Amino acid sequence: MTYYHKLLKLCEFDEAELLSQKERIERAFQILELGPADMEIAEARIKKYFDTGLLGVRKAIGVWFKELFDLVLSREEGKKIIYYGYPPFQYIGLAIKAAAKSKNDFYVGCPEAVISQTLGQFFHKLLPVLEAGEDAGLPPGHAMCSLLQVKVGALEKGIIPVPDLSIATSYFCDMGPKSDELLQYKFGYPVEYIDSCLDSAWGTWPEYDHETVRYLGAQLDKLFCTIKDKFAIEINDETWQQGRLIAGRLYSAINKLTGLLAADPVPLSVVDSELILNFPIGCTGSVMDEGAEAIEILAEEVKKRVENGFGVAPKESPRVLIVLHSISDPVVNRLIEDAGLAVPSTMALLPPPPEPESYPFTTLGEKRAEKAMFGGAYHSTYGMVKRIQASLKYADVDGIIYNYPFACRPFVCGNKLTKLHIENETGLPTLLLDMDPQDERYYSIGALRTRLETFAEMLRARKAAA
Amino acid sequence: MEAINKIKAHLKSGINDLKQAKDQGIKIIGYVPGGYFPEELAIAAGAMPVCLIRAGDHASVEASIAYIDRWLDTFYRAQIGSGVSGKDQYYNIIDVMIAPITDSNNRALSDTLDYHTDIDIFPFGVPHKKEESGYQYYLHGLKKVKAKLEQLTGVEITEERLKEAIQLCNKERELLRKISLMRKSEIVPISAKDFVMINHAAMIIDKKVLIECMKSLIQELQETDTDNAKGPRLLLTGSTLAMGDGKILDLIEEAGGNVVIEEFAEGIKPYWQNVNTSGDLLEALAQTYFMDRIVPAWFRPASERLEYLVKLAKDFSVDGVVWYQLMYRESYKIESYYFPDILEKETGLSMLTLESDYDPSEIGQMRTRIETYLESIRR
Numbered sequence: 001m002t003y004y005h006k007l008l009k010l011c012e013f014d015e016a017e018l019l020s021q022k023e024r025i026e027r028a029f030q031i032l033e034l035g036p037a038d039m040e041i042a043e044a045r046i047k048k049y050f051d052t053g054l055l056g057v058r059k060a061i062g063v064w065f066k067e068l069f070d071l072v073l074s075r076e077e078g079k080k081i082i083y084y085g086y087p088p089f090q091y092i093g094l095a096i097k098a099a100a101k102s103k104n105d106f107y108v109g110c111p112e113a114v115i116s117q118t119l120g121q122f123f124h125k126l127l128p129v130l131e132a133g134e135d136a137g138l139p140p141g142h143a144m145c146s147l148l149q150v151k152v153g154a155l156e157k158g159i160i161p162v163p164d165l166s167i168a169t170s171y172f173c174d175m176g177p178k179s180d181e182l183l184q185y186k187f188g189y190p191v192e193y194i195d196s197c198l199d200s201a202w203g204t205w206p207e208y209d210h211e212t213v214r215y216l217g218a219q220l221d222k223l224f225c226t227i228k229d230k231f232a233i234e235i236n237d238e239t240w241q242q243g244r245l246i247a248g249r250l251y252s253a254i255n256k257l258t259g260l261l262a263a264d265p266v267p268l269s270v271v272d273s274e275l276i277l278n279f280p281i282g283c284t285g286s287v288m289d290e291g292a293e294a295i296e297i298l299a300e301e302v303k304k305r306v307e308n309g310f311g312v313a314p315k316e317s318p319r320v321l322i323v324l325h326s327i328s329d330p331v332v333n334r335l336i337e338d339a340g341l342a343v344p345s346t347m348a349l350l351p352p353p354p355e356p357e358s359y360p361f362t363t364l365g366e367k368r369a370e371k372a373m374f375g376g377a378y379h380s381t382y383g384m385v386k387r388i389q390a391s392l393k394y395a396d397v398d399g400i401i402y403n404y405p406f407a408c409r410p411f412v413c414g415n416k417l418t419k420l421h422i423e424n425e426t427g428l429p430t431l432l433l434d435m436d437p438q439d440e441r442y443y444s445i446g447a448l449r450t451r452l453e454t455f456a457e458m459l460r461a462r463k464a465a466a
Numbered sequence: 467m468e469a470i471n472k473i474k475a476h477l478k479s480g481i482n483d484l485k486q487a488k489d490q491g492i493k494i495i496g497y498v499p500g501g502y503f504p505e506e507l508a509i510a511a512g513a514m515p516v517c518l519i520r521a522g523d524h525a526s527v528e529a530s531i532a533y534i535d536r537w538l539d540t541f542y543r544a545q546i547g548s549g550v551s552g553k554d555q556y557y558n559i560i561d562v563m564i565a566p567i568t569d570s571n572n573r574a575l576s577d578t579l580d581y582h583t584d585i586d587i588f589p590f591g592v593p594h595k596k597e598e599s600g601y602q603y604y605l606h607g608l609k610k611v612k613a614k615l616e617q618l619t620g621v622e623i624t625e626e627r628l629k630e631a632i633q634l635c636n637k638e639r640e641l642l643r644k645i646s647l648m649r650k651s652e653i654v655p656i657s658a659k660d661f662v663m664i665n666h667a668a669m670i671i672d673k674k675v676l677i678e679c680m681k682s683l684i685q686e687l688q689e690t691d692t693d694n695a696k697g698p699r700l701l702l703t704g705s706t707l708a709m710g711d712g713k714i715l716d717l718i719e720e721a722g723g724n725v726v727i728e729e730f731a732e733g734i735k736p737y738w739q740n741v742n743t744s745g746d747l748l749e750a751l752a753q754t755y756f757m758d759r760i761v762p763a764w765f766r767p768a769s770e771r772l773e774y775l776v777k778l779a780k781d782f783s784v785d786g787v788v789w790y791q792l793m794y795r796e797s798y799k800i801e802s803y804y805f806p807d808i809l810e811k812e813t814g815l816s817m818l819t820l821e822s823d824y825d826p827s828e829i830g831q832m833r834t835r836i837e838t839y840l841e842s843i844r845r
Contacts, residue, residue, distance in 0.1 A: 137800055137803040137804060138800065139799070142793070142794065142796070142799050143536075143537040143794050143796075145796075168766070170594050170595070170766040173570070174570050174796055174797055175796045175797075175800070177594075177766045178763070178764075178766075178796060178797050178800045178801075179800065181766065181768065181769075181800070182800050182804060184767070186804075191767070193595060193767075195593055195595045195766060196591075196593075197592065197593060197603065198567060198573055199567040199573075199591030199607070200589075201587070201589055202577055202580040202581060203580075209606075211603060212603075214599075214603075215591075215599055215600070218599040219595075219599065222597075222599075380573075380577075381573065381574075382577070406537060407537055409537070409538070409570035409571075409796070412534075412535045412574070413534075413538070413570050413573055413577065414574075415535065416533060416534060416578075417577060417578065417581050420581070421581075434535070
């Protein structure tokens with residue numbers, strides 16, 4: 001029996017698959033420097049932190065392994081490689097995949113998300129990658145984004161291939177595009193920067209300046225031209241729509257599951273729901289079919305739990321909306337429920353508020369740019385705050401945990417304003433919880449636990465008083 | 467030098483001059499530094515521009531902590547501390563704050579002051595790429611600023627008024643350039659501290675006054691035989707060199723080093739290019755302020771800046787480069803990792819990187835590092 005057999009069987013790889021994929025799996029683990037001891041660690045962590053009694057959870061973990069193998073082996077398997085930054089511009093990866101003649105010709109994804117989800121969550125082995133990122137230009141002690149340290153470190157260590165193109169959004173965050181510039185200097189790969197300006201005045205969302213959309217639209221249209229020139233792939237309205245359809249099954253399954261999580265008691269742990277959050281954000285491969293299937297199965301299992309009144313936190317526990325999960329450390333995610341709080345949803349899973357009427361922009365880039373403005377985060381800090389506020393009506397919660405990566409400037413810019421604004425407008429207590437979703441050296445579990453327990457106590461008291 | 471003393475005196479009385487102007491009904495246009503707000507627009511509107519470039523005191527940084535996390539650039543946290551305090555004379559006197567939005571730090575300042583103060587904030591975007599679409603967007607921003615200033619002052623910014631303002635600012639740039647270029651020679655007639663002080667004055671005091679002072683200064687400099695560069699010649703570069711953040715220049719001078727040229731995103735007003743006074747003047751402003759100027763580190767990519775630093779190092783015959791940046795300015799921090807490699811390959815020079823959080827306790831360590839660096843590069 002191979003050294004990874006038990007682990008991958010646990011994650012619903014079947015025997016035929018293990019046999020046919022043997023060479024790939026072993027090569028991927030070799031590149032990742034993962035051996036038998038690592039498999040034991042991963043198996044123990046998965047059993048300890050994830051609800052492996054649920055088939056959907058096991059399958060979702062399996063999908064992450066498949067995405068990891070596809071990423072690591074993409075160059076050796078002769079694929080063209082396109083990376084995009086995190087968070088990606090909506091559907092861009094899927095549109096590329098949809099427009100490609102054969103989806104197997106390309107790897108398109110966000111490598112830092114895939115590596116964090118797998119090497120972090122399952123193998124607890126991100127530290128060497130983070131350290132490589134620190135040594136290669138994103139040093140410790142300077143509030144450098146650990147997600148980008150993962151990307152830089154993974155390239156530096158050679159565990160992910162050098163891409164043929166990197167797509168960076170150059171206005172939402174400054175460190176992402178700057179890291180790409182650093183990597184371009186080191187590895188020589190081309191970078192396409194999608195630029196815009198987050199210059200909308202406070203109080204203006206969802207109104208926007210048409211010129212802002214035209215500028216961002218021109219940048220997107222230029223990207224489409226670059227992709228056409230470089231890869232002979234034409235992205236147009238039709239292929240964009242096809243990209244959306246590819247994700248359709250996945251989003252439909254996510255929406256079904258999200259709806260079920262609104263039950264009281266909340267039927268699924270935040271540790272498990274985290275597994276699906278980055279499916280549509282980080283990947284465009286196996287996840288589209290097998291990921292969707294995993295979530296559909298999970299939704300059916302969760303439905304039964306709801307029917308049986310099963311919950312991961314007691315009924316009538318204070319309910320909180322969280323902004324983010326840790327994408328590399330299930331221990332942090334578990335803390336929230338350990339404090340006696342139920343998490344029916346996260347910000348990313350809430351449906352967006354209805355959009356205002358569209359302006360008749362003509363190019364695909366402009367149309368996508370307008371959507372981005374309505375989304376809030378690409379409009380302004382105020383847009384992001386109002387987007388959260390508008391979505392709150394879909395979530396029956398007693399409070400908000402605004403947990404954010406301390407080194408993520410887009411969050412840091414607006415965290416205190418968000419807390420003030422949301423508390424003033426909705427009356428919902430909001431806890432600012434700074435953390436690091438990739439680097440456990442930057443937080444103390446004890447300190448996080450104390451803050452969460454105190455917040456939970458306060459919510460319970462409020463609930464009782466009400 | 468008499469002219470230097472005069473400029474210092476005007477700089478000292480700058481706030482009083484602004485108060486007097488305000489009493490006379492003149493609008494005071496505050497702007498965030500970085501070189502992307504053309505002062506010409508304010509002058510043409512009959513207003514007085516003043517750059518919010520004062521920082522260096524750790525108390526303002528501490529004051530910001532209730533409003534913003536620590537993980538933003540020190541200068542911008544200091545501005546937030548000053549702005550929300552209600553005690554800063556410059557923030558209290560301005561009628562509007564024009565905020566060219568460049569990066570996250572700048573955006574945080576604009577949003578936080580908008581939320582917590584009554585200051586009228588007017589943001590406009592600065593694209594991060596020098597392309598036609600970026601130029602057009604910047605130009606669109608200038609048109610919005612122009613309309614805002616016209617509405618605020620009640621004065622129409624006509625072509626004639628704008629041309630006059632551009633000519634005035636061109637004169638200021640020309641004189642700054644002339645003084646700066648004097649430092650190319652082996653005998654350096656003006657210290658970096660004095661040159662930086664004049665550059666800061668160009669963001670605060672009345673331009674006509676400064677121009678007259680600079681004319682006198684040039685005459686004095688041409689006549690002097692004082693050599694300010696006996697030790698290693700240095701290029702000083704980084705993110706922000708605020709007015710009031712004098713320790714880096716003091717320490718270098720005390721250690722026997724001589725800064726002969728500076729390049730900063732904020733705190734050194736760009737003076738290398740003049741604005742064309744023919745054709746469409748707003749387009750001319752956009753051309754000079756956006757397309758022609760050397761990009762800061764937050765451009766995508768910013769390789770042009772690094773090439774320019776190499777050129778400056780060669781043109782000014784420097785012996786070393788000091789990279790002085792503020793904490794948590796990530797664009798600069800990342801560049802400071804790979805620029806030494808480029809610098810070494812292109813010029814054979816080494817680089818010293820220093821970071822500040824405006825904390826007085828940094829001075830001892832900084833002094834040791836500067837002294838050691840200068841010792842290592844001394845000819």
